[in-house]
Amino acid sequence: MRRKLTTGLLFLLTMATPGVALAQVDPETKVIVDTLWVMVTAFLVFFMNAGFALVESGLCRAKNAVNILAKNFIVFAASSIAFWAVGFALMFGNGNSIVGLSGWFLGGADNSPAMADAYQGVFAALNWTGVPLYAKFFFQLVFAGTAATIVSGAVAERIKFSSFILFSFILVAVIYSLGGHWAWGGGWLAGMGFADFAGSTVVHSVGGWAALAGVIFLGARTGKYLPNGTVRPIPAHNMTSATLGGLILWLGWFGFNPGSTMAADPGAIALIALNTNMAAAAGCLAATATAWVMLGKPDLSMIINGTLAGLVAITAPCNAVTVGSSVIIGLVAGVLVVYAVLFFDKVKIDDPVGALSVHLVNGMFGTLAVGLFATDGGLFFGGGFGKTMTQAIGIVAVGAMTFSLSSIAWLLLKATIGIRVSKEEELEGLDTGEHGMEAYAGFVQAQEMRAEVI
Amino acid sequence: MRRKLTTGLLFLLTMATPGVALAQVDPETKVIVDTLWVMVTAFLVFFMNAGFALVESGLCRAKNAVNILAKNFIVFAASSIAFWAVGFALMFGNGNSIVGLSGWFLGGADNSPAMADAYQGVFAALNWTGVPLYAKFFFQLVFAGTAATIVSGAVAERIKFSSFILFSFILVAVIYSLGGHWAWGGGWLAGMGFADFAGSTVVHSVGGWAALAGVIFLGARTGKYLPNGTVRPIPAHNMTSATLGGLILWLGWFGFNPGSTMAADPGAIALIALNTNMAAAAGCLAATATAWVMLGKPDLSMIINGTLAGLVAITAPCNAVTVGSSVIIGLVAGVLVVYAVLFFDKVKIDDPVGALSVHLVNGMFGTLAVGLFATDGGLFFGGGFGKTMTQAIGIVAVGAMTFSLSSIAWLLLKATIGIRVSKEEELEGLDTGEHGMEAYAGFVQAQEMRAEVI
């Protein structure tokens, strides 16, 4: 009866003070619209696999295109099994503040879509969203898959196919899910107020740290850094792919961020979608201008990566900042990414597609940006340093854990099946060596491209 | 007043027994959310046209790319007109147990979104879904278009453009719609309990049987099977296309299967989407492993086709099986598709893209899988052989009808305008012969590719 009364009062309230957003609808209806929103946005995030596949393969060489496409295709299959069997339980299963310990293979009690105190089951950390368990899992799965895909770009053009699949499995099953438990699964970071709405840290910088470890243990591509100190540019083979991939990722982010409400809350999703878009736009323009000034011309890969940088940076703060702040965050991200690309080349960290500059650097920046720009408690909005310090703690903690565990995983793989293809295979291209086929049969490729890299 | 009471009781019920899924919402609201779901998922299925276009063109040669793209583009236009004018009436129009006989050009009485007994009109077979007639039609149209597209892949690289358009028109207007009437339009298969939730048989194996007939009457591509018994591999020209296409199809299947509820039922769509994804993932991994073992390397086209095989197989049972069963169904599909590809080459059935292995073989398997894995009455769940037998009858009946009528259609076309391009045109490429243009002007192609196939 109380609900009826509340609804009536709310209705009167709307008439009296138009413009008040009402979130209260029939509980049955709410489950439906929330589920629709979660599923549709999950589909968009799933589609980001295509975006990553195209950006990464497009920015690398034709001789490795099949390998890169295959990695990006199979990684979501591996992630699906890993997250279903183990990862989701570690991340959202009831347990302690360090790790979840129940819900393997989606088993165990669960009375979703019951919410809050009415929820009874082993995934209590997700009791704030009123959708069926399988919708919760599916939405979280497409996020887990994203983290694994990020690694792919940084280790491209020299990693063994089998090692990449195994590392992806470990990352999704354990490492990603552990960090996710801390921040989203009711773990200790959540407890201290760490805020990462859609995953600048949980997804993007985790992918970035895992990738950084991989790059360090793999080493640079043959011919990238010459003995005389020259950094040799290795040109992209298909900018059509890279551009389409960038636009697909921009589209996918409209699932990634607004979908992280996991509820069809009109005011929130409109704000988040707009913030997401404005940061992307600002990042795009800022990176274009920065590249134009620093490199002399507006490089298309910088235009794309600037946009992605803006998107990564707004991922954590998208629900907590104004539209104006989103533009500023995007501008900073767009400048940062260009400098980061130049920096990584200076220190001979060979990242073929700029994944570290986009996901690691701007994942960290975006997470900090919550502390700086949040209208509720951010430093620039009169909230003092507290929020920013909490964010910094989360960044460091998740980063240290991810880098350490990833290093162990990479070293184990290196000591057993090996992680790098032979030099001969690398020169010939991984497509032939790993898959026995070429990406563009019939098209004549300039042979000097292959010879030159020795 | 009764509704208010019901709602109140339902609300109390939720509180008392949390987790009970409630489907009862305001009838006005239900029409809205159901229509949103049907439209959005229909858009996703529509997008599968792009997926098919890319997979098929990517796996064939550059000299035929324009032709393949043109076929895949125009086929949906032709299907739209054919299904509007004739097909929808034959499939869903009131009639007898063999064929629908009313509703040409979407005409005739229809009081949708009224449902069940309240429905009055000529499309009574669709009175279980409460959306406007045009939404019903649009959703069914994108399915009909899919069936026609499947044929395209198997007959690629030697079929005349005009004949393909005409065959597509006949398939969608008559053959597909006839089988659809039997299973989904209130026909005799529906009457005996044949279960094909989203169309493993109605869409995929129908496309496969029509394609098989086409391949038989067309013959193999010149140079594919050499007189000395060698099977000559004809390499794919663009694996970027094929991979992107595969991911678009995976995305589209999230419309295909969950949308087939034609209602925004939270529990059902979450289960179906997850089952769809897990079968795809399992199919991907199983085909990769099988290809690795049997062919020595993880062939990317097998990775893609394994995923599609899992998707086709889960299409019929997606609403009726557990997540665990979906993984098993996907694993079987992924193994099946590799063996099927090798089998068809052995018997010299030349299918350039593996459409028969994916859609025909796994369409049949998926339909059988309902009988085996259904939690309600499946053989492995204690239900005996009855359900499986019913499924087998449906597979055989629809297959025999489709293969027979398709053969007649292909033979009529062969006897009149011809179905195969000249050998000279085939060697030069259909792009020049059929369309007077090339797909990649300016790119140098290896000439021996063309000479060799003589």
Add this chain to the structure above:
Amino acid sequence: MRRKLTTGLLFLLTMATPGVALAQVDPETKVIVDTLWVMVTAFLVFFMNAGFALVESGLCRAKNAVNILAKNFIVFAASSIAFWAVGFALMFGNGNSIVGLSGWFLGGADNSPAMADAYQGVFAALNWTGVPLYAKFFFQLVFAGTAATIVSGAVAERIKFSSFILFSFILVAVIYSLGGHWAWGGGWLAGMGFADFAGSTVVHSVGGWAALAGVIFLGARTGKYLPNGTVRPIPAHNMTSATLGGLILWLGWFGFNPGSTMAADPGAIALIALNTNMAAAAGCLAATATAWVMLGKPDLSMIINGTLAGLVAITAPCNAVTVGSSVIIGLVAGVLVVYAVLFFDKVKIDDPVGALSVHLVNGMFGTLAVGLFATDGGLFFGGGFGKTMTQAIGIVAVGAMTFSLSSIAWLLLKATIGIRVSKEEELEGLDTGEHGMEAYAGFVQAQEMRAEVI
């Protein structure tokens, strides 16, 4: 209390007279479903950026692909900033019948989602849709971005990158928004009953007029029209791109037209989606047939452009005509576009991708079609010439304004930073000159392609 009663009565009504479409739902629920629909369709329209990028780059030469992709990528970023800062205020801000004058940077009072008389704020022209302000803005932004993208295609392969970005900014900030105010923002055209539901004029012909001005001041591409009167065909470099782009646009139009309801109205969105599809299908088939007859073969670029022509033409009338009329409108559009392409080449208006034939010619035709085919007041439905005359006035007024202001903008740019690249740069390709990179590094291009165009 009145609402409860109304709902109860409506419920009884549904039971009594099944099939009556009910639009009345809880106001809270309505805001949610309307916002879901607006956001999802806005995402689809956003994705059209990818479609335009692929169609345009695919239909041009490889040496200009990076430039075209970069233009199409950055144009939405520039549009986002321009429309946020200025355009939206000019278009929808309260003002006079010529121009909006409030709401810069989305500032000013606004109590959305309150509707109609309950609305209080500076964007009164949008008070007919009950979604949050940011959802309104985001939906309108993706439309504004589309107009700018249309220009890109017509001026391709010779425009300076910097000039294009500046022109796009001006177009979206001022010119587009001015025309939009007249028709959609409560301006004088709206006042006289001008009907352009989703923007055949407001978006497409505006883009077309701005493009026409650009083409005139830029001149034709070097080597296109030879001194001896020959029109030299310049072949497309990537028909895979163009076809995928065409299908993405077709998909995006399911956001463009049905989303323009800005409300989840089941009957309307089903009708509009179906009309959109049938016009596309008819345009596709008509252009195919016309090209086959006139040019001897079914040219794939005509097949794609015919579909787009049907889509542009149905954009204005999609909500006001029958399914049968949509087919006729599509057929006319498909014939028109082929003749228009030939016409523009005859008068030496060099439009590399047919943007004028698709968007300008069919934008005008589609707007007129409302006057001819509207079931409520159209000429062919017994309504006399009045409606058609109003439509013609709108076409001419918006066209004259857009062409004039665009000409001024182009001339200002020409007089300052210049609008055309040097002849040397054009011959070498804009990718090297403007961006310092190539689209397909490693692929051997036929050198005669470059030499020949001198």
